[in-house]
Amino acid sequence: MKIQEKEGMAMRKKIIWMAFGITALMLMFFLAICQKKNGDADYQDEVEYVIGVSQANMREAWRLALVKEIEKEVKKHPEIRIITTDATELVDKQKQDVDKLLKFGIDLLIISPCDTRELTEKVKEVYEDGTPVIVMDRSVEGFEYSLFIGPDNDMIGRQAGESVVELLEGEPGKVLKLCGDAYSVQNQERIQGFDSVVQKYPQIEVSTNYFDTEQKDIAYDAILEMGEELKDIDVIFGNSDYVAKGAYDALEYLGLEKQIKIVGSDGFTEREDGVDMILDGKIAAMISCPTGGREAIQYAISILKQESGVPKQVILRSHTITKKNAISYLEDLEKETVDDGRMITVGYSQVGQESQWRLANTRSIQEAAQEFKIKLLFDDADQSQAKQIAAIRRFIKEKVDVIVVSPVVATGWDDVLREAKAAGIPVVMSDRKVETREKDLSTTYIGADFMEEGRRAMRWIRDHIPAGKKTHNILELKGNEGASPTVERGKGFLEVLRECPGYQIVYSEYGNFTYEEGKQIIEEYLQRESWDIDIIFAHNDDMALGAIDALEEYGISPGTDVKIISVDGTKAAFRAMVGGKLNCAVECNPLLGAPLMKAIRDMISGKEMPVRIITEEKVYDQSVAEELINSRAY
Numbered sequence: 001m002k003i004q005e006k007e008g009m010a011m012r013k014k015i016i017w018m019a020f021g022i023t024a025l026m027l028m029f030f031l032a033i034c035q036k037k038n039g040d041a042d043y044q045d046e047v048e049y050v051i052g053v054s055q056a057n058m059r060e061a062w063r064l065a066l067v068k069e070i071e072k073e074v075k076k077h078p079e080i081r082i083i084t085t086d087a088t089e090l091v092d093k094q095k096q097d098v099d100k101l102l103k104f105g106i107d108l109l110i111i112s113p114c115d116t117r118e119l120t121e122k123v124k125e126v127y128e129d130g131t132p133v134i135v136m137d138r139s140v141e142g143f144e145y146s147l148f149i150g151p152d153n154d155m156i157g158r159q160a161g162e163s164v165v166e167l168l169e170g171e172p173g174k175v176l177k178l179c180g181d182a183y184s185v186q187n188q189e190r191i192q193g194f195d196s197v198v199q200k201y202p203q204i205e206v207s208t209n210y211f212d213t214e215q216k217d218i219a220y221d222a223i224l225e226m227g228e229e230l231k232d233i234d235v236i237f238g239n240s241d242y243v244a245k246g247a248y249d250a251l252e253y254l255g256l257e258k259q260i261k262i263v264g265s266d267g268f269t270e271r272e273d274g275v276d277m278i279l280d281g282k283i284a285a286m287i288s289c290p291t292g293g294r295e296a297i298q299y300a301i302s303i304l305k306q307e308s309g310v311p312k313q314v315i316l317r318s319h320t321i322t323k324k325n326a327i328s329y330l331e332d333l334e335k336e337t338v339d340d341g342r343m344i345t346v347g348y349s350q351v352g353q354e355s356q357w358r359l360a361n362t363r364s365i366q367e368a369a370q371e372f373k374i375k376l377l378f379d380d381a382d383q384s385q386a387k388q389i390a391a392i393r394r395f396i397k398e399k400v401d402v403i404v405v406s407p408v409v410a411t412g413w414d415d416v417l418r419e420a421k422a423a424g425i426p427v428v429m430s431d432r433k434v435e436t437r438e439k440d441l442s443t444t445y446i447g448a449d450f451m452e453e454g455r456r457a458m459r460w461i462r463d464h465i466p467a468g469k470k471t472h473n474i475l476e477l478k479g480n481e482g483a484s485p486t487v488e489r490g491k492g493f494l495e496v497l498r499e500c501p502g503y504q505i506v507y508s509e510y511g512n513f514t515y516e517e518g519k520q521i522i523e524e525y526l527q528r529e530s531w532d533i534d535i536i537f538a539h540n541d542d543m544a545l546g547a548i549d550a551l552e553e554y555g556i557s558p559g560t561d562v563k564i565i566s567v568d569g570t571k572a573a574f575r576a577m578v579g580g581k582l583n584c585a586v587e588c589n590p591l592l593g594a595p596l597m598k599a600i601r602d603m604i605s606g607k608e609m610p611v612r613i614i615t616e617e618k619v620y621d622q623s624v625a626e627e628l629i630n631s632r633a634y
């Protein structure tokens with residue numbers, strides 16, 4: 001072979017090897033990219049948090065929907081993994097499930113308890129051991145958990161009752177309450193809410209058909225078995241999607257589906273579930289029972305990241321779904337929330353400066369506005385409703401994004417709230433509530449459970465001042481007349497008092513939550529021929545402190561000769577307990593700023609506002625006052 005030919009062959013071989021090498025390199029590069037894309041190549045432990053989900057059972061449709069909603073929300077957060085357990089409605093198994101999840105090293109527990117009382121201790125144990133706990137749907141007793149998220153079943157029942165009344169158009173009619181698992185806590189609350197509305201219409205006759213589980217075939221059979229009884233029925237209220245579906249199928253079989261209308265509750269959104277049945281014209285109205293799964297993951301992330309503003313309880317809003325709004329309801333569920341961090345302007349109408357609680361509340365609101373980058377227009381109304389109404393009108397004129405009101409009294413707000421609604425400005429009630437003739441004039445209430453505070457005050461008296469041969473005489477110092485804390489603390493106190501023979505309220509007077517008026521009421525009472533009071537129940541600390549000074553000036557030893565119980569739990573109250581002059585302070589947390597501003601930012605970012613946001617509260621007495629006083633935040 002000639003040299004040239006040899007050299008040519010060698011060159012050809014070199015080119016072929018080079019081409020092979022380049023191809024091999026490109027192939028390896030391509031494979032690496034593919035592996036990188038499906039995440040296998042460089043295993044990145046992207047999981048930051050593992051959340052345990054302990055579900056009471058996965059048999060009930062609503063509970064399954066809760067887990068599915070959690071799973072759907074988690075998919076948006078690659079840094080989270082969940083482990084779900086099914087207690088099959090067995091208390092002991094749920095306790096074992098929780099222990100197992102803890103052994104897996106979860107960072108946070110979400111639990112929907114089989115039984116509130118039976119799981120209270122287990123939840124408290126986990127929480128106090130340092131693992132955050134979110135309780136769903138059925139709350140446990142007390143406040144030993146991070147957050148409770150659940151529906152307002154009484155409200156769901158009331159909305160169902162209103163739908164039935166609307167369907168009957170004011171005419172006489174016969175309504176059948178068709179309820180599976182009717183004696184569970186949540187269904188009892190729904191039935192109570194339903195009855196509270198329908199009972200106002202004497203022309204509506206109500207019958208019941210209760211059975212033990214919310215299965216559609218049991219509801220189907222229950223309707224078929226009713227036979228002749230169905231002929232006068234105009235509307236059926238089914239307390240769940242599946243009960244409503246079973247009822248519809250039975251009516252369709254009997255050829256009665258056009259004659260008898262159905263109102264259901266839960267409002268699942270899968271094919272052939274509640275909302276579908278609305279769109280198909282099978283069900284006239286469906287009251288949604290939000291599961292809270294989406295909110296649970298959103299709040300879990302805030303808790304794990306130790307963000308401020310997480311409240312103690314979030315009560316979710318239920319919607320009345322009809323053919324008119326079903327599509328928009330489904331669209332809203334899918335709406336993504338984006339907080340673009342833009343400046344939000346909030347108009348805040350504050351009651352005044354009547355108490356230490358109020359001053360702490362104002363500080364909390366103002367500090368949180370800064371923290372959450374919210375421009376605050378703040379008005380102090382000096383306990384005048386007229387000034388508050390004028391301030392709200394100013395906020396409307398200035399086109400603020402949100403109006404927040406701490407209403408000095410509960411009534412008299414309809415007109416100005418209607419003006420805010422007409423201007424498209426959402427109104428949040430902070431601290432105190434309002435009662436309006438028209439529904440939905442305010443979006444959310446954030447504050448305390450005043451009824452529970454009143455109950456706690458009387459429970460403390462019952463447990464620490466034993467009834468004796470002589471009946472204990474109680475003097476009650478009340479807040480502003482017509483203010484929700486005054487009305488509800490008084491109601492809660494009386495609710496427990498009625499169960500406690502050996503105690504009676506012998507005198508009750510409005511002190512408007514101020515020190516001066518609390519002192520004045522006691523001074524005037526001391527002018528009577530004899531002092532016959534054993535216990536003073538003050539609706540807030542400032543009035544209690546006024547009473548203490550009045551008693552001391554008169555030579556009566558407060559805390560000893562007369563036991564004094566107040567509400568708020570301010571540092572001044574702790575000082576009085578340390579000094580033995582006050583016996584008990586039921587906490588009412590004024591630090592609403594962070595949960596309020598977080599809820600406002602969430603609302604502006606598109607999240608649905610809960611119907612109520614409740615803060616954490618405890619009961620303190622002289623046995624813990626000295627140990628805790630320096631840690632008090634207000």
Ligand code: GYE
Pocket residue numbers: 354355356357358431432485513539540541542567568588
């Ligand atoms: O108890 C009292 C304040 O609205 C809960 O008002 C608040 C009450 C609180 O003046 O100190």
